Amino acid sequence: MATTTTTASESLRRAGRGSLAGARIREAGWGYLFVLLPMAVFGLFFIYPLVYGIYISFFEWGILGKVHGVGTANYHTIFHDSVFRRSIKNIVEYTVVVVPLEMALGLLIALVINAKIRGRAFFRSSFYFPSLVSSAAITAIFIYLLNADGLLNAIIGGNRAWFGDPSTALWAIVGLNAWTTAGTVMLFYLAALQSISTDVYEAAAVDGTGTWRTFWRITFPLLKPAHFFVLVVFGIGALKLFDQSFIVSSGTGGPVYSTYTPVLYIYNTAFKSAEFGPAAAAGVVMFVAIFLLTLFQRATVGRSEAG
Amino acid sequence: MRRAFAVSAALLSLALLTLVVVASGAQARSEHAQATTITLSGWSAGKVEDDLLQTMVNDFNKTHPAIHVDYSVINGDYATAMTARFAARNAPDVFYVDSSVAPTWVKQGVLQPLNSYIKASKFDTSKFYPGLLNAFKFGKSIYGFPKDWSPLATEINVKMFRQAGIRTAPRTWAQLAADAKKLAASGVLPAGAKPICLPPDWARMLAFIYQNKGSLANVQSPAVAAAVNFYVGLVKQGLAATQQQLGVGWPGEALGKEKAAIVFEGNWLLPYMHDTFPQVLMGVSPMVKGKVNGNLGFTVSYSMAKDSKNKAAAWTLLSWLTGKVGMTKWMSLGLALPSRTDVKAIGGRKAFLAAGPFSHGWGFPNFTATYTIMSNDLQAVMNGSMTTAQMLSDVAKSLKG
């Protein structure tokens, strides 16, 4: 690991390239240049729609545009809508369970595969397989397997319709998504594991550190940037759950509201009821909540060492 | 630096290639510059149907040289795709509108009222079944003509009925309950099967409500409550089960896998059973009757975009497709039922057509929010965690918007 903490500009200056101020300006210039195109794409196709959405949330807004201003009425409407409130409860429960599950599974598989075992390529491919098959096909297969007389019940007994029972439908989706996403999480952790230099492990081996301690005291902390990444990306992904809940409940968010998610609420309100005002308000609420959560994650896990 | 240039060059060529693709797209459009070009869109109900419609469009193009129709299917989420097109003022000229979404789209002002065209062309709207036409009529304005439809009917597993000693399909509520009890007691049902498969769906239960002289205009009336209790009662007595309880995706699958002997589905069940479960002998009989006959008309209209730039041409197409000539062609493969009284269906559809006079179009105000409440609450009522009165109160509130 680097022991000096020089900035790029200082290095430039040391290399004899003019004044520090000039070097800093040059560095900033290149920095802006490098991020120009990405920020343009993000600005146009993400930030602008978000700002537009915030604007819309203060109006009654139909397919063809503005109807009239309503102030904060849309926000009142959605917070008094028991369906929206239920969707928030559902998604929080879902996320809190599915994200640690995905992280743990993905990390575990990555560690196992990264070890010196035979047939690594085979295992890598097979654990990644569910992510390759299209989401619609996997959901259909899972629905089939978790039927009242499907394979799962054949193995563990019982007659429960996993996706049709209000108390298990959401957890069945947790299982489905954890299983398919673990492969993707594995890829990210695998890549991150490659960046840990072997010296670290050799040093640990020389010290006689056991496997568990090596993992917990050395590997795990070194993976912090990856943890932050996985937590943020897959946490946000979980909070945006839509596809599986839509397929499983045919868009009704059932059984008995148990699979109703906030994004499903936005979708139904905007594209089925053509009420863009409340839909935008719900979108803004989601955005703010996720943003605050991410800030919190950044302050705890994500303290960056950006040069 | 050389490699950087190479990469930039590669990206530039990709961009140029993209431009070529764009340009070729633009080229294709200008080919039909002489005739007025209009677009026709709908969702897909199968390759056979799509091909039939394309054939009809080709016929139309030949007989109407001044108009060229481009027919394109929208696979995937139709409502979302159309909403985006409406918002961008880029909608097709003529397109499908489902009766359930018609109230919303009319309220949003994206559908063209047709009254002036009807008057000018002296188009005879009396040939459409009133219940179906009313699904697209709001106030005095008509926003589309039903292109086809289907009501519900009673479909039974003939083999099981014979084995249980029941001669005919049930025609009344009393017979329905009696037949179900007989089937359950007779032992002809395989393990895990139930006599009837009843979905927790107002798109089926509402027919029973109409049969009990109830309606959505007065949802909290005793007539409605009694109908709901009958429907849910069948499940609670063990004479019926939902598709989830039977481990299938919908009642049609239950009938096919012989997990139920009686279901209530529309014309769409026939090709499904024929293709997927050809070995199951199915009998089709008119929908059961309560105090009166009552049924739902699931129908789709051809409508015109308010923003269409070629309304006259669009009208010509629309009125042709839903006129006697066009609809007869559409009925030729027996994939749908005619919504006009002067067009014949192919054989074997008597059980469905009989319901024409008393079918109510499937659709109501504030559709999506209300239907969500209907579905979720009915599931709760069926598993005992909610009362009928509570559900009806929720629905009544939602219908008011």
Next chain:
Amino acid sequence: MLQTSVAANEAYVPPRSRRRVAGRLIVYGVLIAVALLYFVPFAYTLSTSFKTLPQTAYFNLIPHPFTTAAWTSVWKDYDFKRYALNSLFLAVTVTLINLFLASLGGYAFARLRFPGREVLFLLVLGTLMIPDQLRLIPVFVMLTNWHLIGNFSGYILISMVSAVNLFFMRQYFLTIPKDFEEAAKLDGAGFFKTFWRVMLPLAGPAIAALAILQFQGTWNDFFWPLILFGQGSEHLYTIQLGLAQLSFTYQTLWPQLMAGSILALLPILVIFLVFQRFFVAGVTAAGIKG
């Protein structure tokens, strides 16, 4: 191989080694069992593609009768060759552009200093939090007004770089020791050269991971292609749009859909097998050891 090494050490076997062997066997056993389980959806997909439609109602792995009708139907009735070419073009284009822009931007956020960097990065993260459904209409209206609908250009434009990719590259660059850059600077390399010649090659595993994921993401993308060019232009269909033709309201042509899904799956499987080798670079033995 395990057995020979044990036999060779037979004379010196300390008690620990036997446990090591047993432990290894258990691990392998579990791994193989789990891996086989992971193959179940693929096996099911494959077997369904050889069934007739009536047969798909039943869950048996061996089709009875075994028929290739679905495969010929998929190839003949639907233009899957064309769909595959379209998907390939889009996936390659979007992946290449993404890899370049994401690594460039990620490097800047990780190692270059410029005012407002942290705010801009939060903005980047912010884009992840906006559901597609929320931004659909503004984006669609924008692209329609610029005539970028009904062809690939609009889709490529909005897919040029994704926040996930940029974020990941940034995280990865953060873990690379600064010595490399400093050495490059001392050698007189400018910013772009440092990035191109020094940092990018060091980011091999990350690039490989992103290549796999972005290719697959674009390949499997359904929503945006449907909305942006998937209406009425069958010659522009991607494989996913092509597959969507096989399900309708009351019926799904399961055998054809499964056959088509396997066709759709093969290219991304190839990409995965090719790029997953880059995960071998450098490291040994983390995790399980005896």
